Amino acid sequence: MTPSLPTVAAAIRAAMLTADPRDKVMATRSVARDWAAGQLAFAFDVTMPDVPARPAQPELLPPSQMPKRGRGGSERGRLALIHALCHIEFVAIDLALDAAGRFGAERGRDFVSDWLGVAADEAMHFALLARRLRTLGSHYGAMPAHDGLWDAARETAHDVAARLAVVPMVLEARGLDVTPQTIARFQAADDHTTARILQRIVDDEVRHVRFGTSHFAKVCAERGKQAPQLWKTLVTQHFRGSVKPPFNDSARRSAGLSCEMMAALA
Ligand SMILES: [Fe+2]
Numbered sequence: 446m447t448p449s450l451p452t453v454a455a456a457i458r459a460a461m462l463t464a465d466p467r468d469k470v471m472a473t474r475s476v477a478r479d480w481a482a483g484q485l486a487f488a489f490d491v492t493m494p495d496v497p498a499r500p501a502q503p504e505l506l507p508p509s510q511m512p513k514r515g516r517g518g519s520e521r522g523r524l525a526l527i528h529a530l531c532h533i534e535f536v537a538i539d540l541a542l543d544a545a546g547r548f549g550a551e552r553g554r555d556f557v558s559d560w561l562g563v564a565a566d567e568a569m570h571f572a573l574l575a576r577r578l579r580t581l582g583s584h585y586g587a588m589p590a591h592d593g594l595w596d597a598a599r600e601t602a603h604d605v606a607a608r609l610a611v612v613p614m615v616l617e618a619r620g621l622d623v624t625p626q627t628i629a630r631f632q633a634a635d636d637h638t639t640a641r642i643l644q645r646i647v648d649d650e651v652r653h654v655r656f657g658t659s660h661f662a663k664v665c666a667e668r669g670k671q672a673p674q675l676w677k678t679l680v681t682q683h684f685r686g687s688v689k690p691p692f693n694d695s696a697r698r699s700a701g702l703s704c705e706m707m708a709a710l711a
Pocket residue numbers: 534537566567570646650
């Protein structure tokens with residue numbers, strides 16, 4: 446390691462502790478860019494924060510207190526849906542940064558590269574949806590948002606296998622199942638711009654889930670465990686929700702969630 450370079454852990458921690466959304470996007474992009482350019486030392490001299498910094502808006506509410514978005518085709522309902530997705534991408538930035546900064550020391554450079562690449566993707570997804578909200582006369586922070594998306598990070602902070610089993614392989618994989626219907630909903634409302642943004646997001650998410658499944662497989666091999674069985678055990682221990690169909694089988698398969706893996710959870 447070159448002692449004069451800033452460390453990757455310090456750069457990641459600083460991005461996680463940046464509250465302002467625009468600044469967090471810029472900080473995340475520069476961590477990913479500097480890492481790829483060899484400008485950050487592979488060194489983990491600081492720990493990751495338990496909770497990342499959050500802007501004053503949106504107000505975070507427990508899921509039970511979130512206003513109902515409604516299933517209908519109203520413009521307000523669609524705006525609230527874009528806001529909810531924008532918030533998910535905002536939290537996803539920190540989830541990817543945290544994976545790289547928390548588990549990078551034990552998992553190595555490729556792991557750091559993959560999750561910093563994911564963090565940069567999430568920053569782009571957030572920026573696209575935040576810009577869409579502004580074009581539609583709203584903005585990120587204009588509505589309350591779901592407070593609970595960090596629970597999975599807290600619950601799996603002790604073990605990289607648990608983190609991968611739950612965050613990319615359950616939560617992000619769920620996005621592969623539901624996003625095609627969301628895209629159809631925007632297309633039906635003639636909002637093709639939002640539909641295109643969501644299509645780009647889902648294409649990237651297939652890769653994120655694939656990073657999850659492939660790093661999980663490596664951890665399983667090192668621990669002498671079968672991936673389907675360990676996945677089931679960790680999901681049962683650390684994920685409160687249920688993993689249930691309908692599944693987007695083709696997207697899941699291209700993300701490495703084979704029939705054998707899915708059968709383990711059934
Ligand atoms: Fe995303």
